[in-house]
Structures are given as C-alpha cells and as structure tokens.
Amino acid sequence: MADIGKPAAFDGIGRVRFGAGSLQRLSALLTLFALVIGFGLASSAFLSVNNGLTILLQTSVIGILGIGMTMVIITGGIDLSVGSVLALAGVISGFAVKAGLPVFPAMTLGMLAGAACGLFNGFVITRMRIPPFVATLGMMLIARGLALQLTGATPVSGLGRSFGMLGNGALFRVVEMQQSGFPRVIFPGIPYPAILLAVVAVLIAYILRRRRIGRHIYATGSNEEAARLSGVRTDHTKLYAYTMSGALAGIAGNVLMSRLVTAQPSEGVMYELDAIAAAVIGGASLSGGVGGVGGTLIGAFIIGILRNGLNMSGVSAFIQQIVIGFVVIGAVWIDQIRNRPS
C-alpha cells in the first residue's frame, strides 16, 4: 500500500514522464482559460451552470474517443477508424436491445464489437505489417459499411426510454414541482456521459502511468526497436492499445446513440479527426512516446468549448470548422517546434 501513498514519487513521475509535453500542455491550458473568459465576456449565458453541463455532455464523446486515440498515438500509431467503429458499436447495441436484451448487456455487446474492431486493427498492423494509417483507414470503411449494411442505412429507433438513460440521464438532478403543475429544474445534475468520461479518464491515466502495460506503451512509441530488444512485447502492446481504442469507441458509440435514443449508422463521421485533434492539442506527439490523458482532456474541452462558444455567439458551423482547422494546425506547429533539436 505504501506505493500508492507516496506523493513525492508520484509527483516526480508526473513531472518527468510527461515533461516533454508539459510546455504544450501549459499553453493548451492557457488557451482553454482564454476561451472561457473570451466567450464569457461575449455572452452572459456562456458561463451559466446549464451551459457548463451542456459542454460537459457535448465533450464527453470526443473526450472518450480522444483518450483511446491517445493510447494509440503514444505507441506511434494512429486510429482513423474510431468514428465508424462508434457507429457500428451503437448499431449493434441497438440491435441487441431490439432483440430483447436488457440495456446493460446490450451496450456491453456494442462495446465488445468496438473492441473486436480494434483487435482486428491491431492484428492487421502487427501481424500483416500494414502501416496503422492504412490498416485503420480500411477499418474505417469496413465498420461504416457494416453499420450501413446491417441497418439498410436507416436509423434503428423505438429503443425505449431505458436506452436513453446513459446519454440523457444525470446524477443529483433536482426537480421541484411547481404549483402550476410544471416541473422546475433546480439543478440539472451531472450528466452520466460526463461521469463516464471521468471514470474512463482516471482508469486510462492509471493504466498509462502506473501499470506495466502503460510503461510499455510509452516505450514502444519512443523507440520500438529498443523496446523490443529490452524484452517489451511490442506487438502485444500495440494490440492492446488498438483494442482499447476500439472498446472506447464502442463506449462512445453507446453514449452518442443513447443520447439520440436511436442507433444511427451514419453518426460519427469525421469524429476520428476531432479525437486526433484533441490528443494533439493536448500534447500527444504523432511520432510517438509522448502524450497523456490530462492533455487530451484539455484538448477535447478546447474543441468542445470552441464549438459551444461559437454556436452561442451565432457563428455558423462552416466558420467553426475553419477556426478548429486553424487550432489543429497551430497545435501541431507547436509540436513541431518542440521536437526541433534545440
């Protein structure tokens, strides 16, 4: 037990292991604060509790995807399939509920489908020696095609109230009945997706920092040949990272479809790009070996707050894309500066 309660050692690890990305993480954090202050000044509604919870809800899907993406990016890879896998997993959860399964096992099945897609990615990459970009591009088409084929491209609806619980429910929701007979929401509660995001973040951060497999994920991305010669099973490590990314995409799919209370086979297009952007803004390096859950969360919230704030300021969705595009380029530019030999 002594190992857990040693703050000095733990601080040291945090400082050192992620030291390379700390400059960028700091700048990302400052950007996040600047955004909050800027949008807060622009619109009074932005800083309300309700809007804060909305942002939490909106960011949770990208956050969960981004955390899985981070694991893959640290190994030096990329996972372009998460958006499609999210859709396929959601569709499978939907079908399972339709087939009469209770919601929890049905969603577990969806998550496992996501994990299976990730495992396939890992298999193609490690056994067939296909570059991650190509392998996951293939899976992106395969999973999307499967989702569309299974559903005939039509949404699976009529899933019942309980299917919508995960996406629309909230913890500590306080509602008061008014005399007029209408309910008044005193505190909207913490959305379940946000709680799920927090759980996923803590779990993956723990795996990356405190478990052997996490250490191996960093080592594999840092120098794959060195890791192999040191006795790290780099293939197993990569297989693990891609499977986790797929499983988290499955969880994100459940959250998203539950929010819509419909399994939409065409959902999640281009989400992989948001997930990559979140990881990269948060300090993950596409050349591997660097990155972390904390940074990716900041990155996800930067994207989420940009979307939300620009929406509230009445900026069109097209302009939003342009802005986020520039943010991603800026973040990667900082990454480049950092990797330049000083």
Place this chain on the structure above:
Amino acid sequence: MGATPLVEMIDIEKHFGGIRAVDHVSIDLFPGEVVGLLGHNGAGKSCLMKMLAGAMTPNGGEIRVDGKPVAFGEPNDARAKGIETIFQTLALADHLDAPANLFLGRELTTRFGNLDEAAMMDAARDVLSRLNPNFKNLRDPVSSLSGGQRQVIAIGRAIYFDTKILIMDEPTAALGPSETAMVADLIRQLREEGIGIFLVSHDMHDVFDLCDRVVVMNKGRVVGSNRIDEVTKDDVLSLIIKGELPMDWQPRNLEVTR
C-alpha cells in the same frame, strides 16, 4: 579448459535473402573468459551476437548454454538464461528516464501489479552511481543525457540482473577516456566473478588489453580464433583485412619460449 563452456554456438547460419550474413559459424565461451569478436563492418559479428541475445533467430545451427540446447524466440528468453546484452545502439527509449530504461521489459511491481517506482529508483541510483558517481539527474528523459550517461544506463541494465553471459557490442564507442577505463575495470571485475564476456570491438588496444581470446570474422565466417598471447596486433589486422594470418605465422608465445 576441460569444463563445459558457458555458451556454444555450433554451425550457426543466418541469411537474408541470398546474402549469407553468418555462414556456418561455431564459437564458444567459458566462465571467466573474455572473448574479443573482431571484423569489418558487416562481417557478421553483430548479427551473430543478436542471435545469442535472442533478438534474431538463426536459420540453422544450435546454441547451447551450460551444455544444454536452447532456442530463443525473443530477447527475454535469452535473458532468462542469464544472457545480457549491451547493444551497439544502446536500445534506450528516449522519452523515459533512467530507472524506466534500466527496468524496461522487467519492471518491478508491487503486489497489486502497480509499477514500484520507488524501488526501481533506489536500485537505479545504486547501480548507476557505482558506474558513474556523478550520475545525478536520474529523472530526466534519457534523450537529454550525454552519450556517456546513456552508455552507463545500458551497461547498468546488463549487469544489474543475474548475469552469467555478457555481450558487449562496442561498449566504449561513445565514451571518453576516463569512462573507457571504467568500462575496462568493470570487465576485469566481471571476469573475476566468473562471468563470460563477448566483447565486440574495433579498438585493438582494448581487445589486447582485456581479452583472453580473439575471434575474427570475415564475410560471415570465422577466419581466426586464437589465444591473445598467440597473436600480435598485426596478425589480427591481417585476419580482419585479408581473412588469413600472415604467410609465415607461428604462435607468438611459442616463439618466445623457444
């Protein structure tokens, strides 16, 4: 020496496509012996050592450790037999710090399976300060360390564990004079402890200073295997360059006693 060799590599073959990198090579190593392995770049030294380290699988031949045949599928198999390697490239993960690299692939864990950072740090401080007392910045990523410090980590990693056979591939290539002397002392000390060492080197001075035997490879074959007192530097150079001893060669030590 009548004892069983620590290592026997018998009739080892390795080819890449049509190229024979290692061509029917046999070599052995006894406890407390330092064997120098010399040859041109591309003569097959590193390749042969990688097979002994489990980083490469031979196409033919047999490896015996303590007289028993072994098959290494991955580096950890070789390590389990007490074979440790200092690779020419050092094999360090640049983003990780010294303790993480020292224990890479065999991390210490608590009984809950968490990484035992404190124990690894203590051990690292121990072994690294023995090799280089000035080594203080253990928490820095190794990419920011000097070539000498990186080498010290690679050496520390090879001697910390229960080592019986040590493969050193160009261990002094990145080192200054004082660090080179330290490595030489270390090799002598390890030899005293009965560890068998393969020393791959280009430095003729080191080889003659430290080795009991030299094995010279040329184009994938062993062209000479001599006790160090049988040969001169010129003889060894001739083996390396021409692949054979000078025409009129006789064992030098016999010459002296005659």
